[in-house]
Amino acid sequence: MLYTIENKTLKVSVDTLGAELQSIYSKKTETEYLWQGNEKYWKGRASNLFPVIGRLYGGKYTYDGNEYELGIHGFARKSEFTLAARTATKLSFTLKESEETLKDYPFRFTLTITYQIKENKLSCLYTVTNDDEKELIFTVGGHPGINVPFEKNDKFENYFLEFSENTKPVWHTLSGSFMSGKVRSYPLKKGVVMPLTHEILANDAIVLGKTSRKVTLKSKASKKSIEFEYPDFKYLGVWQAAAPDTPYVCLEPWSSLPSTDGKPDKLETKFDMSHLNPGESEQKIWMLTVVE
Numbered sequence: 001m002l003y004t005i006e007n008k009t010l011k012v013s014v015d016t017l018g019a020e021l022q023s024i025y026s027k028k029t030e031t032e033y034l035w036q037g038n039e040k041y042w043k044g045r046a047s048n049l050f051p052v053i054g055r056l057y058g059g060k061y062t063y064d065g066n067e068y069e070l071g072i073h074g075f076a077r078k079s080e081f082t083l084a085a086r087t088a089t090k091l092s093f094t095l096k097e098s099e100e101t102l103k104d105y106p107f108r109f110t111l112t113i114t115y116q117i118k119e120n121k122l123s124c125l126y127t128v129t130n131d132d133e134k135e136l137i138f139t140v141g142g143h144p145g146i147n148v149p150f151e152k153n154d155k156f157e158n159y160f161l162e163f164s165e166n167t168k169p170v171w172h173t174l175s176g177s178f179m180s181g182k183v184r185s186y187p188l189k190k191g192v193v194m195p196l197t198h199e200i201l202a203n204d205a206i207v208l209g210k211t212s213r214k215v216t217l218k219s220k221a222s223k224k225s226i227e228f229e230y231p232d233f234k235y236l237g238v239w240q241a242a243a244p245d246t247p248y249v250c251l252e253p254w255s256s257l258p259s260t261d262g263k264p265d266k267l268e269t270k271f272d273m274s275h276l277n278p279g280e281s282e283q284k285i286w287m288l289t290v291v292e
Helices: 099-104
Strands: 002-006 010-015 022-024 046-049 062-063 066-069 082-086 091-097 111-116 122-128 137-138 141-147 161-163 172-175 176-184 192-193 206-208 214-219 224-229 233-241 247-252 274-276 283-292
Touching: 002 082, 002 091, 002 111, 002 172, 010 111, 022 192, 022 283, 066 099, 122 137, 122 274, 214 247
Parallel strands: none
Antiparallel strands: 002 010, 010 022, 046 141, 062 066, 082 091, 091 111, 111 122, 122 283, 137 274, 141 247, 161 192, 161 214, 172 176, 172 206, 206 233, 214 224, 224 283, 233 247
């Protein structure tokens, strides 16, 4: 079911399936900023990633001596959430364990995703609570796609990402669909600018760590921009489907990395996972500001 919140500036819609954003619409300029999904490129719009990010090596992991299977980015993005709270400018959705999730992920939990708008800013808050009697092990992330270009008379090659301060990102390189386990520096123009081209993004995501955790998506030919902040996430994935005319880019805040090529995953020791004691909760937030 689709739910909508709005104020004088923004109108935002969210589906209970995956608690996934369906629209980020500017009333001021009548512009849709969220990618609207297209099977030619990517049918998703803004997947929520839980309890894993990316692919597990072999699609499997072990926990407490048993083997389990989880698909890419986990099951939350394909699960039906429940509307937990609603105001004119705020929506909260919850997902709890079920007989189906327990087959693949043997933990009792509550995942709450809260969207809120204030003036021209949208925030997405993840709250994970351990409802089990044992330690909860998980990770969480976002996958919002942004329509690029913003305007019909613009072109993708005019766009770039500008980090909020001079930084030397660590580039976590890929080996096929998995992490390579190797890192290198990612060169930014003037220490802050990452030009966007289809060629740069042709080989899956560019995954960066040690960034300023705030980046602005800009065009040389438009006054419109998107500010994206991810203060609680260690990594930023920049991705689009590999095609010479893909009309969007995803800015993905991740709290951990996908699996490393050739290394089976043991959940207890998997790198960068969050560990919560019974009754504990953890929150992470990302924010998107429309500038016009």
